[in-house]
Amino acid sequence: MSRQQRRLSLSTDDQIAQRYLEVPFDVPPGTTALEVTLAFDREAAVIDLGCRDPQRWRGWSGGARSRFAITPAAATPGYEPGELVPGTWAVVLGLHVLREQPVDVTVTVATGVDAGGVEGEPPAPPPGPAVPAGGTRTGRALPAPDGLTWFAGDLHAHTTxxxxxxxxAQLTAAAAGRGLDFLAVTDHNTVSHHPHLPGVGATYDVSLLPGQEVTTHAGHANAFGDIGWVDFRRPAAHWVADVEAHGGLLSVNHPLQDDCGWHHPVRTGLLELWHISWFLDLTATGPWAYLRTVGTGTAAPVLLGGSDFHTPDQGYPPGTPTTWVAAADRTPEAILDAVRHGRTALSRFPGPGEPVLVRVGEDLVALDADGTVLVDLHADTPGGRRRRVRGDHAVLPAPPEHGPYRLEAADRTLLAISA
Structure with missing residues (x-):
């Protein structure tokens, strides 16, 4: 085994010079394993970790790990296994938070047959019951256009x-237990999870959509589809072009969330309007104000919701909030096609009895929403036009050019959204 070590002293000046610092190292012919460790004072800085080989991107773990290993057959989650191509590789450091006072950073790379091993995944939970043919996990039959069914899911979630x-597997089991028909797995700046999705999805009878959260200091975006890796280090306009060229979809995520807000000078056709970071904001004024500034003079964005699930310790399971899509079936292709054509609606939760607002043709249909208030945000009324909903299956004519609409409780708690 051989060991290469680089000692760096990094400050704000280094961050200003380059956000993504490459630390090169050599992989000799015949290498069958490599291990990388990153050491620095985590109280003094936030430095993300990733890797590329001479030919392609090999993975990213951001600030979640200080070590990873890659072999031809296996790799630390977040990194792609495969041939250890001889030549010059690079550890990629994302200089997220640095201060004026330099922090000492040590990068150690071990190569050879004795390099550190790859940690295994925890045992997979047993699968639950399958969905009846043509049915949904929630058991709800929401009114839909001919040939389509409303399926419940979550378009923003993370794994190990x-x-x-x-x-x-654990995340998918949790989604199935919540009654979700589909789930987009959107790990940060990596596609190492994509090869696992079809098998895991089949085991738990949940449609798993390949995704990746393109994550930078100036904002995050979800790229949906089996489109290959999107280079987050390039300007955001390149993400839009790359995703479109490969037939994928790109959404702006949590545009107003603290230091993860959207600052790139581009807009996309999809917007994560309802995110867990403002789930408890009763009036959610910020997202609506942002929506009015998006795409002025262009088509309104497709509205999405996402739990941004990371851990059960958050207290919010997958599907909080829920994105509904009117699709021909539950396959990833059909779900993404529905999103592409704007057939979406949002609700707090997926289960029976939860208020839902969906569009069917030129009508809005409010389900399990008796006594709630329908708000038309684009009506020429301060705060939007407000109408009381009567009955648990209320059909409300809605001009096709208007929207979005939302359902509120009497205390203005946000319950559901529809275009």
């Missing part, structure tokens, strides 16, 4: 392949 605490 980035900074989540659950394996793909």
């Amino acid at each position: 392949h980035s900074d989540g605490t659950l394996s793909i």
Whole structure:
């Protein structure tokens, strides 16, 4: 085994010079394993960790790990196994938070047959019952256009392949237990989870959508589809072009969330309007104000919701909030096609009895929403036009050019959203 070590002293000046610092190292022919460790004072800085080989991106773990290993057959979650191509590789350091006073950083790379091993995943939970043919996990039959069914899901979730605490199997089991028909696995700046999704999804009878959260200091975006890795180090306009060229979809995530808010000078056709970070904001004024500034003079964005699930310790399971899509079936392709065409609606939770607002043709249909208030945000009324909903299956004519609409409780708690 050979060992290479680099000692660095990094400050704000280094961050200003380059956000992503490459630390090169050599992989000799015949190498069958490599191990990388990163050491620094985590109280003094936030430094993300990733890796590339001479030919391609090999993975990213952000600030969630200080070590990873890669072999031809296996790799630490977040990194891709495969041939250890001889030549010059690089540890990629994301200089997220540094201060004026330099912090000492040590990068150690071990190569050879005795390099550190790859940790295994925890045992997978047993699968639950399968969904009846043509049915949904919630058992709810929401009114839908001919040939379509409303399926419940979550379009933003993380696993151990980035900074989540659950394996793909554990996360999928949790989604199935919540009654979700689909789930997008959107780990940060990696696609190492993509090869595992079809098998895990089949085991738990949940449609798992390949995704990746393109994560930078100036904002995050979810790229949906089996489209290959999106280079987060390039300007955001390149993400839009790359995703579109490969047939994928790109959404702006949590545009107003603290230091994760959206600052890139581009807009996309999809917007994560309802995110767990403002789930408890009774009036949710910020997201609505942002929506009015998006795409002025262009088509309104498709509205999405996401739990941004990372760990059960959050207290919010997958599907909080829930994104509904009117799709031909539950396959990933059909779900993404529904999103592409704007057939979405949002609710707090997926289960029976939870108020839902869906569009069917030129009508809005409010389910299990008796006594709630329907708000038309784009009506020429301060705060939006407000109408009381009567009955648990209320059909409300809605001009096709208007929207979004939302359902509120009497205390203005946000219950559901529809375009």
